[in-house]
Amino acid sequence: MNLKNEKTRAFLESLLMILLGTIYILLGINFVPVISIVFPAFFIILGVRHGIEYNIVSILISILVVGLVVDKYTAFFIFIAFVPLSIVINYVIKKRGKSQELILYSTITSLVSYVIAIVLVKRFFNISFIDQIEKSFSLVLKTQLDMLKETGLSNYEMYQTKDILENAYEYMVLVIPSAVIIFSLLTAYLNSILSIFILRKLRYGIVFVPRFSYFKLPSNFILGVIVIYLGVFLLKQLKVFYYETIFINVSALISFAFFLQGLAVLIFLINKSRLNQVGKVIFIVLLILSFPLSAIISMVGFLDIIFNFRGIKKEI
Numbered sequence: 001m002n003l004k005n006e007k008t009r010a011f012l013e014s015l016l017m018i019l020l021g022t023i024y025i026l027l028g029i030n031f032v033p034v035i036s037i038v039f040p041a042f043f044i045i046l047g048v049r050h051g052i053e054y055n056i057v058s059i060l061i062s063i064l065v066v067g068l069v070v071d072k073y074t075a076f077f078i079f080i081a082f083v084p085l086s087i088v089i090n091y092v093i094k095k096r097g098k099s100q101e102l103i104l105y106s107t108i109t110s111l112v113s114y115v116i117a118i119v120l121v122k123r124f125f126n127i128s129f130i131d132q133i134e135k136s137f138s139l140v141l142k143t144q145l146d147m148l149k150e151t152g153l154s155n156y157e158m159y160q161t162k163d164i165l166e167n168a169y170e171y172m173v174l175v176i177p178s179a180v181i182i183f184s185l186l187t188a189y190l191n192s193i194l195s196i197f198i199l200r201k202l203r204y205g206i207v208f209v210p211r212f213s214y215f216k217l218p219s220n221f222i223l224g225v226i227v228i229y230l231g232v233f234l235l236k237q238l239k240v241f242y243y244e245t246i247f248i249n250v251s252a253l254i255s256f257a258f259f260l261q262g263l264a265v266l267i268f269l270i271n272k273s274r275l276n277q278v279g280k281v282i283f284i285v286l287l288i289l290s291f292p293l294s295a296i297i298s299m300v301g302f303l304d305i306i307f308n309f310r311g312i313k314k315e316i
Contacts (some may be wrong), residue, residue: 010050014058017046023060025078029070039078039188044195046203047090055090059083059147073125074252085110089192093199106188114180114187114284133176137169144195155268171248180250182256213268222305223253255298262301268310 021042028036040059047055059082082156088109092102118129141162172179218224218312232250236243266287270280287293304310 006050008089010054013050014054015044016044018058018062018065021059022065026069028075029066034190036078037183038190039193040082040089041191041198044090044093044191045198045202047086048199050193052087052090052094055086056083058080059086060190067118073121076124077117077121080120081110084113085188089188089195093166093195094194102192103189106136106192107185111181111184111187113209114184117178130173130176133294137172141165141169157188160219165288174248175252176244178252178256181253197293211270213264214310214312215260215264216310217257217301217305219305220294222302230252255294258298258301259294260301261304262299265304266297267306 021039024042025036025039028034028039043055043059043062046052046058059080063079063083065073066078074249085106089102089106097105121127122129128304144165145158145162148158153161190210228250232243232247240246267284270283274278275283284302
């Protein structure tokens with residue numbers, strides 16, 4: 001009787017997760033695409049609770065519905081990008097793997113999945129990810145210039161503004177490789193932390209993921225950065241093609257690493273302050289969204305490696 005009740009509960013929860021997950025991903029696709037990256041969390045939770053087979057079957061049904069409602073291209077991309085990640089996170093959590101293993105394996109899986117999805121979509125559907133990005137940037141550029149024309153700027157000012165915007169968009173296209181890596185890390189981390197948070201609320205004693213405020217780069221990270229830049233300089237001397245692209249992407253990844261540590265330091269200090277919980281959340285969100293402050297936050301991260309502002313002895 002208990003086994004029958006358990007199967008019934010698993011079946012009903014599967015239906016619920018399929019419904020919620022499908023509605024969520026459709027809202028993401030149509031309104032705020034970036035929220036779609038936590039789509040696997042619905043099925044990870046289900047898989048940990050009732051078995052990985054429920055995860056796989058439910059996420060496949062949800063993606064099939066997306067394909068029927070939206071299009072085959074979108075469903076195919078979601079399938080390649082998210083199903084392997086969902087399975088890996090589910091497996092590591094269920095096996096009570098270490099938090100470092102969870103983040104490492106899920107990030108690698110997410111990166112490989114995104115790359116394969118981009119390549120296969122280009123091959124089977126003739127849709128180029130880079131071309132889509134460039135078209136989006138061109139559309140945004142045209143829209144911004146049209147808006148600026150209405151402000152009464154002179155031709156010279158318009159020319160300068162257009163030049164600045166074009167350079168900015170060209171830079172954004174160049175950093176797409178590093179952006180994919182960063183996005184893979186965020187996808188893996190957010191799905192892991194969200195799944196674990198909800199499972200803990202459901203009283204599942206599972207793998208512990210360290211608080212982000214205690215994130216710390218290795219103490220020899222700066223030495224590693226120097227070695228990397230020496231390697232990039234060597235590529236320049238050898239006149240390797242795409243040297244500039246390599247340099248820009250390496251710099252972007254290193255800056256992001258320093259930014260993460262700087263953000264962790266600031267969040268650590270905010271948590272130690274007397275602000276109420278709402279005030280802390282608002283402050284942290286503003287820090288993350290404040291792009292002009294990113295250089296300052298990265299500098300804080302760089303200095304923390306040297307001076308260890310938080311007094312963290314053990315590297316996490």
